[in-house]
Amino acid sequence: MAPTRRNTGKRPDAARRSGPRKPGGKPRAQGGETDPNEGWIWGRHAVLAALANPRRQVLSIHVTRNAADDLSDADLKRASLEPPHEIASRLPDGAVHQGFAVKARALPSEPLSAVADPTHGLLVVLDQITDPQNVGAIFRSAAAFGARAVIMQDRKSPPLFGALCKAAVGCVETVSHVRVTNIADTLIELSKEGRVSIGLAGEAETSLSDLVAEHAGPGLVIVMGAEGDGLRPRVAEHCTALARIPMGPKAESLNVSAAAAIALYEASRFDPRINPAEG
Numbered sequence: 001m002a003p004t005r006r007n008t009g010k011r012p013d014a015a016r017r018s019g020p021r022k023p024g025g026k027p028r029a030q031g032g033e034t035d036p037n038e039g040w041i042w043g044r045h046a047v048l049a050a051l052a053n054p055r056r057q058v059l060s061i062h063v064t065r066n067a068a069d070d071l072s073d074a075d076l077k078r079a080s081l082e083p084p085h086e087i088a089s090r091l092p093d094g095a096v097h098q099g100f101a102v103k104a105r106a107l108p109s110e111p112l113s114a115v116a117d118p119t120h121g122l123l124v125v126l127d128q129i130t131d132p133q134n135v136g137a138i139f140r141s142a143a144a145f146g147a148r149a150v151i152m153q154d155r156k157s158p159p160l161f162g163a164l165c166k167a168a169v170g171c172v173e174t175v176s177h178v179r180v181t182n183i184a185d186t187l188i189e190l191s192k193e194g195r196v197s198i199g200l201a202g203e204a205e206t207s208l209s210d211l212v213a214e215h216a217g218p219g220l221v222i223v224m225g226a227e228g229d230g231l232r233p234r235v236a237e238h239c240t241a242l243a244r245i246p247m248g249p250k251a252e253s254l255n256v257s258a259a260a261a262i263a264l265y266e267a268s269r270f271d272p273r274i275n276p277a278e279g
Helices: 012-018 044-052 071-079 084-089 132-144 161-168 183-192 207-212 234-236 256-268
Strands: 040-041 058-063 079-081 100-105 123-126 147-151 177-178 196-200 222-223 242-243
Touching: 040 044, 040 161, 044 058, 044 100, 044 161, 058 071, 058 084, 071 079, 084 100, 084 147, 123 132, 123 183, 123 256, 132 147, 132 161, 177 183, 183 196, 183 207, 183 222, 183 234, 196 207, 196 256, 207 242, 207 256, 222 256
Parallel strands: 058 079, 123 147, 123 222, 147 177, 196 222, 196 242
Antiparallel strands: 040 100, 058 100
């Protein structure tokens, strides 16, 4: 299994009131650049989860009158009630907002030391997976199967906003993330702590289920490679072992988020906190 890969003629004072604009008419941060530490979250589940997360700093709330019924009294006092098209005008083209959008600050990353101990539970490592939909879906699976955290490279991972949060259906707010500089070095550190890292690779000889059973326990680390290219050589080298997901001949490979869901399920079967009968 190889994971698959305006000048408008406005007066200067009007321009100052509206702020600089990016192509498409969306407001931009002063200086002409968007702030990487701020972003939009949309969709009912994603927005309500962000509002419920004390670690997420919400800057503004934009909802339709119907959607406002789902807000707490405190959030409703802060909210701007807007028609659907006005909310949509704030967001990227095609964003399905369901009447909910918030502008928020980025979530803080946990340090690696906070999750390194094997007793802290299952981890999933993403080696340069860049598609927001895939990363969001992996967060959702991580939440479903009890993962302690998702580890991502700081420069090669999408921000936890937008389509990623929509795909995660609120799970970005409930599963911690760790951003690291180097994935291979991170695997070395986790190994020193006694963790076992299983990397998914289509060329591996051992099946995932067999390898997970061999190293059963809460200290497993599931390592997923980038869409199309899979694990980079040095990352694969520093996995404890590589595993494949056996498949029939009608499909050459699985989408990386689907493969991650299968791997996380297999690992969760042997985690006594998820399946007490297996402990």
